[in-house]
Amino acid sequence: MVQWEGVMPAVTTKFTADDQLDLVMFEKNIRAQLEAGVHGIILGGTLGEASTLTREEKEVLIKTSLSIVEGQVPVIINIAEQSTSDAIAVAQHAEAVGAEGLMLLPPMRYKATDFETVTYFKAIANSTSLPIMIYNNPVDYKIEVTLEMFDALTECENIQAIKESTRDITNIIRLKNRFGDRFKVFTGVDTLGLESLVIGADGWVAGLVCAYPAETVAIYELVKAGKIEEAMKIYSWFIPLLELDISPQLVQNIKLAEVATGIGTEHVRAPRLPLHGAERARVIGVIDKAMQNRPTLPDYKNLRTIA
Template sequence: MLQWKGVMPAVTTKFTANDQLDLDMFEKNIKAQMEAGVHGIILGGTLGEASTLEPDEKEILIKASLAIADGKIPVVMNVAEQSTKDAIAMAQQAEKAGADGLMVLPPMRYRATDFETVTYFKAIANNTSLPIMLYNNPVDYKIEVTLDMLEDLLECSNIQAIKESTRDITNIIRLQNRFGDRVKVFTGVDTLGLESLAIGADGWVAGLVCAFPAETVAIYELVKAGRINEALEIYRWFMPLLELDISPQLVQNIKLAEVATGIGTENVRLPRLPLQGGERQRVLKIIETGLKNRPVLPDYKNLRSNA
């Protein structure tokens, strides 16, 4: 059974220079994530360039990830399709391919009403047996999953978690006050990671973890063990890098960071292009400064958690 907790990277999709899936580099990155102690991986999200992936490529990524994970961590597939029919088909394809769970975005390219959004999510949940994490990000997708909407959605027993990206971390408290342990709450904003965990978030769907897995997991484990000051020291170092996640060019930013740490390439899929000019130099400087001052981590894998 999928345990909705811990650090779950929204992994980047690796491409070769001729725009094919780069499964060798993908495997190198996933192994680095696992070695650092992540608790699961999420494929084909915004950071994974979902909108440019073909259905067969998504299936290849699921199967490759399952082979690498070897049952040690769950593999979660993102669902972000243009129609309800396609979303159901993607969910069923992921289940057939062996995925352990789904992260589901609201309807894309259409600002659905609350009723339409609930109907959409229920249609997907009722057509798969996989456990589901809903993605609540009204800042980027202009659709909010309110507490009342979520209460309606919890009629579906396989809706079990929510990625909370409203930028209002007090919503974590509201969710837990209302639904208790029925809904596992993940923070989805890198620059609110520590704060969200400190007030009780169950996990962190992270972005810069793709390049810095150990530092991200260390923050999670230290917070859950009650060692906030040690976590905060790492987090302060990390913040300029984490801010690379809250940008329209987050894919390019994070892929540049992956290059710097040796677990990725800069290849993106059109219409995206690698960063150019002054912006590229700005991002590189942030990455280089971060690497130069990279903290020495405690033995975070062997902490006694208070969680």
């Protein structure tokens, strides 16, 4: 059973120089996430370069993650398919190979109506027993899941959480006012992480956590313990790095940050290419400055968390 709370990294997929899965570096990163205290692992999102992965590679990543985490945290797979039948097939296959939850995007490429989107979500939810997080990101994916649409989705008991990425953090309050604890709400925008937690988000589906797991979890734990000022000190340092997540090249950016912290490589899968020229220099400059001023963290793992 997934406890929908805490920090859940949308992990990157590690590749070798010859474009194979780099399971050695993948394991090193996942173990760093676990050591930092993350609360779940999400595979196959945008950061995971899911659109370039084969079904076989996704299966390898699920099974490898399950072997590494050994039940410490749930392993969740993202679903972003072109058709309802494909999405159902991926969901059922993920359940069969051991995934413990799903993160679900609206239909890709086709801009579905509200009714079509709700029907799509219900069809997938009814095809599996796995708990589901709905990913609401109209900025990038052009479909907003409205409060009325979530009303219709309450009949699916396994739809249990929302990744809220509208960029309007007050939507967290609207969701909480409307649904109480029926849906757990996660912020999905790194640069709104602390603010979202302060106003009531249950968790954070994070990106820069891939390179900086301890700093991300520390912010979450400090906020939940009411230590906002301490959390702000880390967050203020973190913001220039977090801004690397809100870019079309977020994968390349975050992989460069993983190189800096020793838990990743910058290998990406074409058509993505490593950053070059002035933009590469700019991103490395942001990372280098942050590394020179990396904060000393408090003993965040032993804080008493408040509800």
